[in-house]
Amino acid sequence: MKNLVPEAKHHGCRIPISRAFSLAAFSAMTGLMLTLILGCGENRSSVAVAKKPPKVIVAPASAIPMTDYDEFVGRTEACEFVEVRSRVSGFLRSVEFEDGAFVQEGQLLATVEPDQYQAIHDQSLAMVELQKTKVELAASVLARSKKLKEGSAISQEQLEEDAASLKAAEAQITVAMADAARTALDLKYTAVKAPIAGRVDRALVTAGNVVTGGLGSGTLLTTIVNDSPTYAYFDVDEASILRYIRQSKSQSAEGDRKTTVLRDLNIPVELQLKDESGFPHKGTLDFLENRIDDRTGTIRLRGVFENDDNLLRGGLFVRVRIPTSEPYEAVMIPEAAIGTDQTYKFAFVVGDDNVAQRRAVTLGPLVAQPEGGSMRVIKDGIRPGENVVVQGVQRVQPGIKVDPQTQVKPTIEPEEVPVAAGEVE
Structure with a gap:
């Protein structure tokens, strides 16, 4: 039976006409698709070329006066602290102060019943008078013995005994007077007075109770603290203290290096309380311990602060800072403008031609606003004054044009710039 499907020849081979038609249609469709793809690519390229520069926010670099500081934490302590204890035993007759009041040095705080001590003191005074009488008698006997000895009426031995009796009586006067002085002190100590001026605590013993005396074991009646001036103690690391020592050596004369004390150098220090911004309390360093703690590698420093407003109290947690440089003009930019590329920091600077330049930067301290x-x-x-990209950094590439939008220059008051030298990244 003959094949009724027409055939076409291709390179000497016979191919059915229907198959040849399919191949031609496939080739035409492939060409059309390639044309469409190429056309789309050209359109995309034209879109990319026509894309606008990215918008970024820029701000000018600021230049303000600044001083570098080292910051530490510490505790305040009163310059004077006294435990008021009873020096004699007896019944507490009265309490003469108000809890929490300011008292002056020598002010009467309490009294212990003095009757017993008054009687003992009177007795000791009477013993003094008795011994004086004995001395007068011994002196009279010795004078008479000397006259009798001139007439050989008594022996030399008797004369010497009378002279010794006079010396013994004189010594007894000394003993009696010393005892009278002791009893006078006991009588004096029945009136408990403030040894220093300052703020008194509450009365720890009320009137009518028995108190015991003694230098170390006497009953504790109250305490007094003097907060003016106030000390702040803080620990400084080894690296910082070595820097301070070198600075102090350079400031003191060669011959004074061994004799100069820290307070003579007038090194300023500033203090901040927990609820304060900035460091409003000004003082000076006045004490440095004589050795570094080998367990922690730190040494204790003390700053002294006037406390005219009585705001500072002992035991407060505080931050202190010490200036480590002279005032200088510092260039500052927002922290958000700084990028990181592995081992170095950078920022984008936009020039007058709106082209972004990538600048490697060396960082200083971080400043809170x-x-x-x-x-x-x-x-x-x-x-100073160069425009830095602060927003949209992720859309910027080195060398491309950008559409900069200016941000208002930040204002920072120099006295509101807490800088810690240890915060440099």
């Missing part, structure tokens, strides 16, 4: 956020001191890499 009162309104929130933080600024970073730039030691090298950016000059």
Whole structure:
């Protein structure tokens, strides 16, 4: 039976016409698809070329006066603290102060019943008078014995005994007077007085109770603290103290290096309480321990602060800072403008041609702003007044044009710049 399907020849082979038609249709469709793909690619390229520069927010680098500081934490302590104890035993007759009041040195605080001590003191005074009478008698006997000895009426031995009796009577006067002085002290101690001026605590013993005396074991009646001036104690690391020592040596004369004490150098120190911003309390360093703690590698420093407003109290947790540089003009940019590329920091600077330049920067201390956020001191890499990209950094590539939108220059008061030298990244 003959094949009724027409055939076509291709390279000497016979191919059915229907198959040849399918191949031609496939080729035509493939060409059409390639044309569409190429056309789409050209359109995309034209879109990419026509894309606008990315919008970014820029801010000028600020330049403000600044001083570098080292910051530490510590505790306050009163410059004077006294435990008021009873020096004699007896019944507490009265308490003469109000709890928490300010007292002056020598002010009467309490009294112990003095009747017994008054009687003992009177007795000791009477013994003094008795011994004086004995001395007068011994002196009279010795004078008479000397006259009798001139007439050989008594022996030399008797004369010497009378002279010794006079010396013994004189010594007994000394003993009696010493005892009278002791009893006078006991009588004096029945009136308990403030040894220093300051703020008194509450009365720990009320009137009518028995108190015991003694230098170390006497009954504790109350305590007094003097908070003006106030001390702040804090521990400083080994590296910082070595830097301070070198600075102090350079400031003192060669011959005074061994004799100069810390307070003579007038090194300023500032203090901040827990609820304060900034460091409003000004003082000076006045004491340094004589050795470094080998367990912690730190040494204790003390700053002294005037406390005219009586705000500072002993035992407060505080932050203190010590200036480590002279005032200088610091270049600052927002912390958000700084990027990280493995081992170094960078920021994008936009010039007059709106082209972004990538600048490697050397970071300084981090500065907190009162309104929130933080600024970073730039030691090298950016000059004051240059526009820095602060928002949209992720859309910027080195060398591309950007559409900069200016941000208002941040304002930072120099006295509101708490800088810690240890915060440099």
